[in-house]
Amino acid sequence: MNAKSARLRRLPVIGAVAASAVLLLAGPASAHVSVQPGTAEKGGYSTIAFKVPNEKDNASTVKLEVTLDPKHPLASVMPQPVPGWEVKVEKAKLDKPLQMHGKTIDEAVSKITWTGGKIDPGQFQQFPLSVGQLPTDADELVFKALQTYSDDDVVRWIDPSKPGGAEAEHPAPTLKLVAKGAAAGKGDDHDDKTNGKGADGKTESASGTSDDKDGGSDTTARVLGVVGIVVGAAGVAFGLIAGRRRSAA
The missing domain is CATH 1.10.287 (Helix Hairpins)
Structure with a gap:
């Protein structure tokens, strides 16, 4: 040769x-189910959205279950309709009733489930909620999310944060609570509007830009x-x- x-x-x-x-x-980088914006003001009302990317190439996301933080029940939780999806809201009795606008609330939303639609490979969907009154005695709200695929695989986004800030394998969506005026996005003043067109997953809200910047980096x-x-x-x-x-x- x-x-x-x-x-x-x-x-x-x-x-x-x-x-x-x-x-x-x-x-593609591994994407997580997250809550956006990532921060909200303590004691206020806010419109948040669970951003759900479809990570599989051969299956679609067909179900999302979100369990609210039982340590910090919210008196008001209202889902915004998402085209093509049905929503089921479950409530649970409270050990300690809440006061809201002069009324006693003895039960609160504990779980929300979206079904009937699908998120195809390479796409994502946002599921908005209007929530409040956010607690003043906590620094974060931790949600647990279960993402079900069309092949019956269930991804459990429930892992707590690791010491030192290291990311867990399947981190639970977490909403950081900050002092008034320090939140990345403004609260909705008990308004049920959302920013942009996040409900159909076609347009990102302005408050979700930090996630996009991280992706760009x-x-x-x-x-x-x-x-x-x-x-x-x-x-x-x-x-x-x-x-x-x-x-x-």
């Missing part, structure tokens, strides 16, 4: 390695990684070719 033939045989191998690395780095890092792999593979190929030429000479 002459030097030229050996060189030609090695180039496809190098190309395959580089292509595999590119595909690996360019693959991740994409940028991945692109730079891909460029580095390609440049490195090209350098290896050039080195092999140059070496073979010197050997042949």
Whole structure:
């Protein structure tokens, strides 16, 4: 086998390695069920939305179950209709009744289930809720979400945050509660409106831009990684070719 033939045989191998690395780095990042905006004011009312991305390539999301934080019951929880989806609201008796506008509330929403629609591969859907009055004695509300796929697989987004800020494998959607004026998005003043067109999943609300920025940063890092792999593979190929030429000479 002459030097030229050996060189030609090695180039496809190098190309395959580089292509595999590119595909690996360019693959979609794992997306989580999250609550947006991520912060709300203590003691106020807010419109939030559960953002549900479909992570599977061969199955659709057909059901979402959200259990509210039992440690901090909310007197008012109202789902906004989502086209194509049916919503079921479940309530539970409270050990300690709540006071709201001069009335005693002895039960509160404990679980909300959306069914009947589907989120296809490569898409996401938002499920809005108007909630309040948010607690003043807590720094966060933790929701537990179950995402059911058309292949009967159930992903349980229920893991609590890890010490030190490390992300859990299936983190529970968490709404951070902050002092008045510090929230990323404004409360709805007990208004049942949502920001933008989040109900049908076609338009992000302005308050959800932080998630998009995080995604943009991740994409940028991945692109730079891909460029580095390609440049490195090209350098290896050039080195092999140059070496073979010197050997042949």
